[in-house]
Amino acid sequence: MDDRDTTIICRCEDLTLRDVQRAIDSGCKTLDEIKRLTRCGMGPCQGRTCRPLVSAQLSRVLKMHPSEITMTRFRPPTKPIKLKALALLKTEAGDEDHD
Amino acid sequence: MTERAQIVIIGGGVIGCAIAYNLALSGADDVMILEQSYLASGSTGRCGAGVRQQWGTRMNCILSRESVRRFETLNDTLDYPGDIEFKQRGYLMVAHSQKEWDQFQENLKLQNELGIPSQALSPQEATEIVPILNTEGLLGATFCPTDGHCNPFYVTDAYAQAARRLGVQIRTQCQVTGIDVKQGKIRGVQTEDGYISTPIVINAAGAFSQHVAVMAEVEIPVYSERHQILATEPVAPTLDPMVISLSRHIYCQQVPHGSFLMGLGDPDELKSTDTGHSWQFLHNIARHVTELLPPLGELRMVRQWSGSYNISPDSQPILGKGGPEGFFLACGFSGHGFMIAPVVGEALAALVLGEEPPVRISQLDLGRFARGDLIREPSVV
Numbered sequence: 001m002d003d004r005d006t007t008i009i010c011r012c013e014d015l016t017l018r019d020v021q022r023a024i025d026s027g028c029k030t031l032d033e034i035k036r037l038t039r040c041g042m043g044p045c046q047g048r049t050c051r052p053l054v055s056a057q058l059s060r061v062l063k064m065h066p067s068e069i070t071m072t073r074f075r076p077p078t079k080p081i082k083l084k085a086l087a088l089l090k091t092e093a094g095d096e097d098h099d
Numbered sequence: 100m101t102e103r104a105q106i107v108i109i110g111g112g113v114i115g116c117a118i119a120y121n122l123a124l125s126g127a128d129d130v131m132i133l134e135q136s137y138l139a140s141g142s143t144g145r146c147g148a149g150v151r152q153q154w155g156t157r158m159n160c161i162l163s164r165e166s167v168r169r170f171e172t173l174n175d176t177l178d179y180p181g182d183i184e185f186k187q188r189g190y191l192m193v194a195h196s197q198k199e200w201d202q203f204q205e206n207l208k209l210q211n212e213l214g215i216p217s218q219a220l221s222p223q224e225a226t227e228i229v230p231i232l233n234t235e236g237l238l239g240a241t242f243c244p245t246d247g248h249c250n251p252f253y254v255t256d257a258y259a260q261a262a263r264r265l266g267v268q269i270r271t272q273c274q275v276t277g278i279d280v281k282q283g284k285i286r287g288v289q290t291e292d293g294y295i296s297t298p299i300v301i302n303a304a305g306a307f308s309q310h311v312a313v314m315a316e317v318e319i320p321v322y323s324e325r326h327q328i329l330a331t332e333p334v335a336p337t338l339d340p341m342v343i344s345l346s347r348h349i350y351c352q353q354v355p356h357g358s359f360l361m362g363l364g365d366p367d368e369l370k371s372t373d374t375g376h377s378w379q380f381l382h383n384i385a386r387h388v389t390e391l392l393p394p395l396g397e398l399r400m401v402r403q404w405s406g407s408y409n410i411s412p413d414s415q416p417i418l419g420k421g422g423p424e425g426f427f428l429a430c431g432f433s434g435h436g437f438m439i440a441p442v443v444g445e446a447l448a449a450l451v452l453g454e455e456p457p458v459r460i461s462q463l464d465l466g467r468f469a470r471g472d473l474i475r476e477p478s479v480v
């Protein structure tokens with residue numbers, strides 16, 4: 001155990017610096033690849049907390065400027081929303097039904 | 100100096116990686132995968148990764164049955180240090196119309212004849228497997244306990260790692276921009292980073308396969324269509340099988356991580372390789388799913404994404420030779436390419452190397468459209 005095992009990078013998905021480092025060691029060069037192998041950034045906060053930390057770590061390891069690290073796509077919603085609320089939503093296009 | 104390869108595979112999705120592994124396993128040298136982004140960045144990494152054997156055509160039943168056998172032991176076969184997370188908790192296919200129910204009876208006959216352990220269930224029996232199922236208007240269901248789902252990133256990674264160990268070169272962030280054809284033969288591929296000379300090219304470019312085919316002067320009758328997925332917050336295990344309704348065009352599953360994933364086949368979806376999202380989708384999927392599985396109304400959605408189906412005229416893949424000598428196709432999977440990847444990988448490798456494939460796939464060639472020998476699958480979402 002060292003600091004890397006106790007340093008939490010993604011609190012939503014409970015991932016440590018070690019988990020992220022392992023993904024980088026296995027060849028991940030982008031935030032998207034790390035996200036898909038570790039789930040880092042897939043939690044309820046949509047990566048708002050962990051994304052800056054992971055990109056900092058990537059830029060350190062790959063010796064790139066942080067601005068060169070491509071951000072992952074931002075995926076709706078901004079806040080978690082219940083399915084029953086979505087089900088009631090009336091959309092502009094009206095109530096589509098494909099039965 | 101020109102770079103050389105014996106076989107170039109365009110596309111690093113599950114299909115390209117499975118083919119590469121099987122080629123190398125059968126002794127092919129100098130196999131190269133060229134991927135424009137990263138591995139599994141295309142449809143593979145965006146898919147539901149469901150694996151079902153409850154199909155309505157002999158071909159799909161056999162391809163998926165044989166693939167299930169391989170998924171069951173894939174961690175060992177590929178010596179994967181991780182786990183592909185193949186969970187066999189079954190698929191429950193629900194029927195709300197007489198037409199659907201009649202089709203299911205026919206499908207069951209075929210499936211059972213081929214050794215697939217699917218069975219018919221009354222609405223009551225269906226709720227024993229899925230207690231949260233709304234039985235209103237339900238005529239019955241079919242269930243196959245050995246169906247399931249995997250983690251698509253890990254399956255692709257497992258094939259890629261095993262392929263690399265056997266000497267396959269995998270280049271990511273390397274887009275193919277042209278294919279060099281002379282006198283009806285493949286000579287090489289042009290990439291962003293230079294020219295690679297090769298006598299054989301395999302088109303496993305997923306949603307972009309029609310564009311890649313044009314580079315080799317072949318027209319293939321496929322188009323790409325957006326399909327979206329909604330993911331919820333993770334919760335305690337509540338749903339064992341994948342639940343799917345063909346007439347409502349929906350499927351819903353709970354993945355090992357605890358999230359529910361649900362998708363919808365919308366006839367009005369964009370016909371393109373676009374991977375954006377829409378509000379209408381969220382509303383439609385939430386409405387259908389909360390009707391079928393009411394307690395899920397309480398769950399919170401945390402994410403939505405989309406990917407492409409690459410669709411052929413009979414909803415079946417196009418596998419085999421096409422166009423110039425040395426050009427092979429592995430595309431048009433029409434929304435069910437993940438689940439048959441293990442067998443497709445073996446079959447394509449065998450075709451390329453002139454060996455006998457494990458399953459007869461000659462009917463899936465490009466020529467079937469000209470011959471009018473279509474194999475229409477009645478049971479797609």
Ligand SMILES: Cc1cc2nc3c(=O)[nH]c(=O)nc-3n(C[C@H](O)[C@H](O)[C@H](O)COP(=O)(O)OP(=O)(O)OC[C@H]3O[C@@H](n4cnc5c(N)ncnc54)[C@H](O)[C@@H]3O)c2cc1C
Binds near residue numbers: 113327
């Ligand atoms: C929402 C959704 C749900 C699905 N659910 C299921 C399911 O439950 N079960 C199932 O079996 N299937 C499912 N599918 C279908 C499945 O995802 C596909 O059939 C399968 O992943 C196809 O794999 P592939 O390797 O052919 O394609 P892809 O994974 O798309 O791989 C093709 C690769 O080629 C690359 N490429 C393209 N053009 C070029 C070029 N010029 N140069 C270099 N590289 C290039 C792309 O970047 C891409 O990575 C689903 C699909 C979607 C979108």
Ligand code: FES
Binds near residue numbers: 011041048049051
């Ligand atoms: S902290 Fe990583 S997703 Fe929320």
